[in-house]
Amino acid sequence: xxxQCINCKSYKVIDEAGGFCRWxxxxxxxxxxxxxxxxxxxxxDHWVDCGQNYYxxxxxxxxxxxxxx
Numbered sequence: 001x002x003x004q005c006i007n008c009k010s011y012k013v014i015d016e017a018g019g020f021c022r023w024x025x026x027x028x029x030x031x032x033x034x035x036x037x038x039x040x041x042x043x044x045d046h047w048v049d050c051g052q053n054y055y056x057x058x059x060x061x062x063x064x065x066x067x068x069x
Contacts, residue, residue: 006040006057009048013040013057016064 005011010023012035020035023046050057 003043003047005042009050
């Protein structure tokens with residue numbers, strides 16, 4: 001499995017373009033606007049496998065693409 005943000009436990013999907021990383025300083029970052037925005041194909045040293053959530057995210061992204069078409 002590739003170590004990409006879309007496969008990471010801390011990644012929060014927003015749309016096809018990317019999402020937010022919820023890893024760093026969780027206690028300080030209580031509001032979504034404070035989370036750093038990342039692309040789904042980025043990677044960092046704090047990557048943790050999200051397991052089955054990867055396929056849920058892919059399905060959601062595919063459904064969003066179909067809605068736009």
